[in-house]
Every structure is written in structure tokens, then in C-alpha cells.
Amino acid sequence: MPLVIAMDGPSGTGKSSASKGVARALGLRYLDTGAMYRAMTWWMLRNGVPVEDAAAVAARVDDPVIESGTDPVTPTIAVDGEDVSGPIRSREVTNAVSAVSAVPEVRARMVALQREIIGDGGIVAEGRDIGTVVVPDARLKVYLTASEEVRAARRARDLAADPGASVAVVRSEQARRDRLDSTRKASPLTRADDAHEIDSTELTLDEVIEAIVRLAKELQ
Ligand SMILES: Nc1ncnc2c1ncn2[C@@H]1O[C@H](COP(=O)(O)OP(=O)(O)OP(=O)(O)O)[C@@H](O)[C@H]1O
Numbered sequence: 001m002p003l004v005i006a007m008d009g010p011s012g013t014g015k016s017s018a019s020k021g022v023a024r025a026l027g028l029r030y031l032d033t034g035a036m037y038r039a040m041t042w043w044m045l046r047n048g049v050p051v052e053d054a055a056a057v058a059a060r061v062d063d064p065v066i067e068s069g070t071d072p073v074t075p076t077i078a079v080d081g082e083d084v085s086g087p088i089r090s091r092e093v094t095n096a097v098s099a100v101s102a103v104p105e106v107r108a109r110m111v112a113l114q115r116e117i118i119g120d121g122g123i124v125a126e127g128r129d130i131g132t133v134v135v136p137d138a139r140l141k142v143y144l145t146a147s148e149e150v151r152a153a154r155r156a157r158d159l160a161a162d163p164g165a166s167v168a169v170v171r172s173e174q175a176r177r178d179r180l181d182s183t184r185k186a187s188p189l190t191r192a193d194d195a196h197e198i199d200s201t202e203l204t205l206d207e208v209i210e211a212i213v214r215l216a217k218e219l220q
């Protein structure tokens with residue numbers, strides 16, 4: 001099977017940035033599974049579905065048409081034909097997504113879609129359960145971590161235009177999301193036993209990408 005790189009880890013550890021860089025370096029496709037859960041959450045909010053009500057979310061799970069592009073240079077995400085790459089990054093969606101992604105019916109639909117896109121491989125897929133559930137036989141698994149403090153500082157810089165997103169607020173929202181994602185019943189965030197753990201706290205993005213590319217080349 002062509003290479004599948006499974007990249008998992010808590011929020012804001014650099015999964016998306018590193019996955020895109022690795023995919024570009026190795027000529028692979030790229031799949032942001034978090035964007036798919038965010039797209040589902042955006043649709044639920046837009047359609048007035050109470051996201052904390054798992055039964056209400058499950059009842060609408062098949063309604064949105066979610067399309068993910070896999071070019072690492074210009075990744076795309078659309079819902080019912082509408083580009084939602086901007087709105088899915090809002091703090092409203094970010095703070096609601098863990099409730100939606102904990103619903104088993106949502107996960108079943110997303111995992112089926114993700115496996116369809118991953119197909120025969122040649123891809124870097126990132127999320128929370130790629131190495132444990134979506135592609136448990138992936139040839140290379142990476143579990144990316146970084147200290148809470150560094151992650152919050154990096155993310156707060158991304159959100160500099162939002163006056164409510166101080167480092168302290170971002171840190172507490174990230175911690176809440178990680179707690180919900182790693183304690184839910186349905187495929188919680190956890191490190192696969194055979195994953196290589198990389199702590200990016202003291203590493204530049206280029207150093208993280210180089211480390212993963214090196215691991216991939218060692219497989220050949
Ligand atoms: N090693 C690094 N050094 C410095 N900044 C980094 C590093 N890795 C990522 N970043 C920055 O940290 C921020 C978060 O990175 P990114 O969005 O890739 O994380 P993520 O794990 O995909 O987050 P989320 O799970 O919330 O989607 C971005 O601004 C990114 O540029």
C-alpha cells in the first residue's frame with residue numbers, strides 16, 4: 001500500500017502545519033480531518049441544531065454534503081458547495097466542535113468519508129484518531145505534542161485580530177477541548193502504541209517537518 005502518514009495529537013501542537021509541510025516535501029496528498037468535524041459543527045450551528053444535544057445532532061448527521069480537497073498547498077473544505085474554510089476557524093465553532101465530534105453517528109460518517117478519501121494511500125492524514133481508528137495499519141504514525149503554554153502563545157498569535165483571544169483565554173479553551181476530546185467514549189484522543197512521539201515545544205516547524213520526513217525515508 002502507498003504510504004499513509006497518520007498524524008495525531010492535542011489541539012494546537014502543529015499537526016496541520018507539519019502535515020502540510022511533510023506532504024509537500026514527499027509529494028503526498030493531505031487530509032485535515034479536524035476541518036471535517038468543524039464543517040459538520042458549522043452546519044449544525046447554522047441550522048439551529050443544539051450542539052450539546054447528541055440525539056438532535058445524530059438526527060441531522062447525514063444532511064450536510066462535506067467535501068475536502070487534498071492539495072497540501074491549497075487545502076479546501078466546503079459544505080453544500082459553500083467554501084467554509086474561514087468560518088470553521090471561528091471561536092464559536094472551535095468551542096462547539098468537541099460536543100459534535102463526540103457523537104458516535106458523527107464519527108461513523110466522518111470515518112467512512114475519511115477512509116474513502118484516503119483510499120489507496122499516498123497521503124498525510126491528521127486528526128485525533130487517525131493512527132488508532134481511521135488507519136490503524138498506517139506505515140508511519142506520529143503523535144505530536146507541545147507544552148500547553150507554547151501552544152497557547154502560538155495560537156493566540158493566529159487570533160491576534162480577536163480581542164477576546166488572550167493567551168490565557170486560548171490556553172483555557174484549548175485545555176477544555178483536549179479534556180473533552182480525550183475523555184469522550186467514542187474513539188477518544190490517545191497515542192497509538194506504535195506512534196513516534198515528537199515534542200515540538202523547543203523545535204521550529206522546519207525541524208518538526210525534517211524529523212517526520214526522515215522517519216518516512218527510513219521506511220523505504
Ligand atoms: N514548531 C513550531 N514552532 C512554532 N510555531 C509553530 C510550530 N508548529 C506550529 N506552529 C504554529 O502554531 C499554530 C498552531 O499550529 P497548527 O494549526 O498547525 O496546529 P494544529 O495541531 O493543527 O491545531 P488544531 O488542532 O487546533 O487544528 C500555528 O500558528 C502554527 O504556525
Ligand SMILES: Nc1ccn([C@@H]2O[C@H](COP(=O)(O)O)[C@@H](O)[C@H]2O)c(=O)n1
Binds near residue numbers: 011033035101130
Ligand atoms: N480525527 C479527528 C479530528 C478532529 N476531531 C475533532 O475536531 C476538533 C477540531 O479539530 P482541529 O484539529 O481542527 O483542531 C477536535 O477538537 C476534535 O473534537 C476529532 O474528534 N477527530
